[in-house]
Amino acid sequence: MFLLGLDGLDGNLAKLLKLKHLTQEHNGSLQVPLDPIYGLPSSPTVWASFLTGKVTFQHWVDPTPSVAKQFIAISKFVKWKVFKGKMRLPSRFTPRRIAKQLGHACNVKKWPKLTESTFVDHPNVSEINSVYYSYRGDAFLHLTTLSLGDMRCALKHKYERDKTIILKASGQPRGKAIFAYIHFPDAFQHVWWTHPHQVYQHYVNLNMFVGQLQEAVEDEVFIIVSDHGFNVETGLHSLKGFYSSNVPLNPEPVSITDFHSLVLEHVN
Numbered sequence: 562m563f564l565l566g567l568d569g570l571d572g573n574l575a576k577l578l579k580l581k582h583l584t585q586e587h588n589g590s591l592q593v594p595l596d597p598i599y600g601l602p603s604s605p606t607v608w609a610s611f612l613t614g615k616v617t618f619q620h621w622v623d624p625t626p627s628v629a630k631q632f633i634a635i636s637k638f639v640k641w642k643v644f645k646g647k648m649r650l651p652s653r654f655t656p657r658r659i660a661k662q663l664g665h666a667c668n669v670k671k672w673p674k675l676t677e678s679t680f681v682d683h684p685n686v687s688e689i690n691s692v693y694y695s696y697r698g699d700a701f702l703h704l705t706t707l708s709l710g711d712m713r714c715a716l717k718h719k720y721e722r723d724k725t726i727i728l729k730a731s732g733q734p735r736g737k738a739i740f741a742y743i744h745f746p747d748a749f750q751h752v753w754w755t756h757p758h759q760v761y762q763h764y765v766n767l768n769m770f771v772g773q774l775q776e777a778v779e780d781e782v783f784i785i786v787s788d789h790g791f792n793v794e795t796g797l798h799s800l801k802g803f804y805s806s807n808v809p810l811n812p813e814p815v816s817i818t819d820f821h822s823l824v825l826e827h828v829n
């Protein structure tokens with residue numbers, strides 16, 4: 562079994578673009594926990610819930626009052642806009658500003674330590690570049706000090722490097738189940754969402770990468786999981802996760818926490 566975590570992959574967009582490696586034969590949306598502070602799914606919380614099978618709130622950074630306040634303001638504002646049916650953001654919400662604010666929140670110094678055990682801890686499971694394990698968020702370290710252009714450039718490099726790491730490692734024997742993770746398309750979407758064409762191109766590239774990976778692992782079960790989607794109108798996370806698989810999964814996952822037992826049943 563090969564599980565690929567694609568951070569922020571929007572299932573609806575993948576379907577709209579008819580990307581068959583991303584959407585595979587079977588797919589569906591996933592319930593994910595919403596961060597109590599931001600009111601949106603936040604990656605450390607959702608991936609922790611995926612790995613442990615339990616909802617366990619985790620944050621990249623301490624929710625200091627100023628960061629929390631910014632997010633409450635943004636999410637309230639966006640909800641109000643959606644309610645009013647007006648999705649355009651006013652000019653003070655420039656891409657640079659939003660990227661900066663999200664950069665503050667996504668400024669990955671270190672993923673927090675998990676206290677609960679995860680399916681990766683099982684001796685028959687291994688990981689590649691997985692959050693909470695070997696993932697290195699160093700490209701995000703000084704994100705907020707960069708210009709938008711430099712940030713985009715740094716993320717492009719990170720994307721290429723992470724793809725190579727995963728492709729290389731996927732060919733080696735690694736137990737009955739493997740979890741590989743890449744911080745895309747999320748990171749790309751955060752800095753390019755005002756240029757939808759660039760985002761679409763990125764999805765096409767991701768689809769090609771996944772096709773290569775599917776060929777490389779030749780595994781009978783290939784599962785893609787995403788922790789949330791992305792709203793290209795607002796530049797913020799959308800509320801549902803997504804999964805796809807090349808075989809029907811039984812039971813069909815409806816929540817991000819369902820994969821924990823699915824993996825353990827497969828490897829035991």
Ligand SMILES: [Zn+2]
Binds near residue numbers: 604
């Ligand atoms: Zn994000």
